[in-house]
Amino acid sequence: MKNLQTVGYAALLLLGLVAPFAVYPVLLMKCLCFGLFACAFNLLLGYAGLLSFGHAAFLGMAGYICGYTVQSLGFPPELGILAGTATAGLLGLAIGFLAIRRSGIYFAMITLALAQIVYFFCLKAQFTGAEDGLQGVPRGHLFGVFDLSQPLTMYYTVLAIFVGGVWIIHRTVHSPFGQILKSIRDNEPRAISLGYDVDRFKLLAFVLSAALAGLAGATKTMVFQLASLTDVHWHQSGEVVLMTLLGGMGTIFGPVVGAIVLVLLQDWLTGFGSWVVVLTGLIFIICVLAFRRGILGELLALKARML
Amino acid sequence: MTEIFGIPIQAFAGQLLIGLQNGCFYAILSLGLAIIFGMLNIINFAHGALFMTGAFAAWYCTTSLGLSYWAALAVVPVVVGLFGILIERLLLQWLYKLDHLYGLLLTFGLALVIEGLFQHKFGSSGQSMSSPEALQGAVNLGFMFLPIYRGWVVGASIVLCIITWFMIERTRLGSYLRAGTENPRLVQSFGINVPLMITLTYGYGIALAAFAGVLAAPIIQVSPHMGANIIIVVFAVVVIGGMGSIMGSILTGLGLGLVEGLTKVFYPEASSTIVFVVMAIVLLIRPAGLFGKEK
Numbered sequence: 001m002k003n004l005q006t007v008g009y010a011a012l013l014l015l016g017l018v019a020p021f022a023v024y025p026v027l028l029m030k031c032l033c034f035g036l037f038a039c040a041f042n043l044l045l046g047y048a049g050l051l052s053f054g055h056a057a058f059l060g061m062a063g064y065i066c067g068y069t070v071q072s073l074g075f076p077p078e079l080g081i082l083a084g085t086a087t088a089g090l091l092g093l094a095i096g097f098l099a100i101r102r103s104g105i106y107f108a109m110i111t112l113a114l115a116q117i118v119y120f121f122c123l124k125a126q127f128t129g130a131e132d133g134l135q136g137v138p139r140g141h142l143f144g145v146f147d148l149s150q151p152l153t154m155y156y157t158v159l160a161i162f163v164g165g166v167w168i169i170h171r172t173v174h175s176p177f178g179q180i181l182k183s184i185r186d187n188e189p190r191a192i193s194l195g196y197d198v199d200r201f202k203l204l205a206f207v208l209s210a211a212l213a214g215l216a217g218a219t220k221t222m223v224f225q226l227a228s229l230t231d232v233h234w235h236q237s238g239e240v241v242l243m244t245l246l247g248g249m250g251t252i253f254g255p256v257v258g259a260i261v262l263v264l265l266q267d268w269l270t271g272f273g274s275w276v277v278v279l280t281g282l283i284f285i286i287c288v289l290a291f292r293r294g295i296l297g298e299l300l301a302l303k304a305r306m307l
Numbered sequence: 308m309t310e311i312f313g314i315p316i317q318a319f320a321g322q323l324l325i326g327l328q329n330g331c332f333y334a335i336l337s338l339g340l341a342i343i344f345g346m347l348n349i350i351n352f353a354h355g356a357l358f359m360t361g362a363f364a365a366w367y368c369t370t371s372l373g374l375s376y377w378a379a380l381a382v383v384p385v386v387v388g389l390f391g392i393l394i395e396r397l398l399l400q401w402l403y404k405l406d407h408l409y410g411l412l413l414t415f416g417l418a419l420v421i422e423g424l425f426q427h428k429f430g431s432s433g434q435s436m437s438s439p440e441a442l443q444g445a446v447n448l449g450f451m452f453l454p455i456y457r458g459w460v461v462g463a464s465i466v467l468c469i470i471t472w473f474m475i476e477r478t479r480l481g482s483y484l485r486a487g488t489e490n491p492r493l494v495q496s497f498g499i500n501v502p503l504m505i506t507l508t509y510g511y512g513i514a515l516a517a518f519a520g521v522l523a524a525p526i527i528q529v530s531p532h533m534g535a536n537i538i539i540v541v542f543a544v545v546v547i548g549g550m551g552s553i554m555g556s557i558l559t560g561l562g563l564g565l566v567e568g569l570t571k572v573f574y575p576e577a578s579s580t581i582v583f584v585v586m587a588i589v590l591l592i593r594p595a596g597l598f599g600k601e602k
Contacts, residue, residue, distance in 0.1 A: 051408050098590045098591070101591075101594040102546070102590070102595075104407055105344075105350050105408070105411060108408070109350070109542040109545065109546050110546055110586070112539055113539060113540075113542055113543040113582075113583045113586055114586075114587065116580070117580045117584070120579050121580075124576065234535070234539065238415055238419070241412065242416075245412065273427065274424075274426040274427040275423065275427065276423075277419050277420075277423030277426065278419070278420050278423035278424055278427070279423075280416075280419055280423075281415075281417065281418070281419030281421075281422075281423060282416065282420060283416070284412060284413065284415060284416025284419065285398065285416040285420070287412075287416075288409050288412050288413040288416065289398065289401060289402075289413070292405075292409070
């Protein structure tokens with residue numbers, strides 16, 4: 001079983017390595033960025049049971065900081081991405097500190113409202129370029145060596161970041177810390193009675209999730225050389241919920257599957273304008289009513305039934 | 308006295324009135340959210356979208372169907388409320404045994420569908436609608452000119468809130484509702500049709516939202532995005548007030564509208580975020596909310 005899993009991971013990695021020779025790299029990179037974003041979000045929803053409706057704030061803010069530091073302060077790409085990630089982590093600390101004071105449905109509403117402050121901040125602030133956003137962010141040279149303006153170099157950098165991010169999440173989920181998170185999700189009073197400082201675990205999970213979402217956002221800025229208000233808008237927060245729900249919450253790769261499906265769907269439906277919003281809403285409704293385990297969750301359940 | 312804190316009293320009172328009027332919309336919407344949450348255990352994300360539907364329906368009735376404003380005010384809440392009942396029967400009733408979060412997610416999807424459809428049909432730009440002739444113009448109150456329509460919005464909203472409060476807190480029907488919120492199974496065992504009550508509660512909550520939409524139509528740009536913009540603020544209002552008390556929801560809504568109006572006078576840059584900032588402060592000082600009894 002363990003060997004089978006290793007073979008599976010190796011096959012996925014190989015698929016990631018050869019994919020750009022078959023598919024348009026920018027589309028792949030978009031899938032990877034949103035995949036990492038959804039995985040980071042799922043760390044919170046799937047493993048700690050906390051539904052954040054404000055994750056776009058971390059994605060978007062990290063994107064702006066990365067774009068600004070690289071474009072205006074002349075940071076190299078790796079430092080820009082790091083700066084974005086760190087900012088998202090700090091923002092996560094502030095938002096998480098407030099949000100974990102309530103649970104369940106209130107938690108979702110609080111994160112949504114706090115993310116809205118971030119949105120208005122980005123709309124008004126000078127460095128974000130308001131409605132125009134940051135455009136033409138230079139990709140530069142990674143570590144001063146690798147020229148990121150080459151599509152393949154950029155792609156493998158993104159792939160490395162994605163694998164690193166997912167690895168961190170995988171390690172977290174399977175660590176004692178991850179076990180405690182799951183116990184908080186399943187029975188919070190019990191976890192408290194066992195002596196765990198539940199709030200600290202929740203906050204740590206929130207910061208980690210925010211920082212990884214930031215990593216995805218900063219990387220996305222480098223890929224598209226663009227940071228815009230779309231990424232801090234609440235629509236984006238809703239989309240990442242859908243990616244996770246569609247792919248299967250509480251599974252490591254489910255959110256990636258959900259992200260790929262949604263990105264491809266949107267790519268395919270560009271030009272249909274507001275029908276995309278309607279379709280997104282319909283998928284939401286169908287998922288909640290009939291398909292709560294998500295694509296990967298259903299497959300795993302099917303496998304369990306057959307064995 | 309023509310100035311207060313260095314600001315002409317005319318402008319000051321005008322902003323306060325606009326604040327109070329927005330506060331009325333917050334109050335009606337958060338009231339609806341609170342009674343729906345009480346019975347259905349669902350936070351209705353589609354509330355804003357149905358508020359927007361109410362406003363669009365009013366605009367459509369008066370401009371295309373040739374109905375009067377008053378007819379729209381009577382018909383639109385009923386029609387949109389019936390639509391709400393349809394939503395409850397078709398979609399929401401399957402969720403009551405699940406985690407609260409699924410209700411939020413489903414109604415979020417519903418809000419996207421409604422918003423997307425309106426955007427497709429009417430585009431993103433706003434439609435405007437004129438207020439009825441009887442309510443046009445303004446009266447001089449001595450210290451300010453009161454636009455009659457705004458006065459009507461505030462008056463009608465407060466009356467509606469008080470009627471709703473009275474119905475829930477002081478009538479027999481309301482006592483069934485409150486008992487159903489506490490313990491639906493026990494109430495059902497007394498021979499009261501709880502599922503029907505749940506359906507009607509949702510319909511009433513939606514009708515309230517649609518009524519607010521009709522009231523808002525002549526003073527706000529009627530656009531597909533108006534619902535989403537207001538619902539996020541209303542969520543913050545609900546967090547601040549807590550959903551345990553009907554009067555609490557009403558007072559919090561009105562109060563935050565006033566705070567928003569004051570902010571527009573003294574520090575306009577913060578007027579779009581002040582409610583969220585107040586929410587953050589309340590969370591620090593009193594996490595359960597001003598009227599909340601959680602924990």
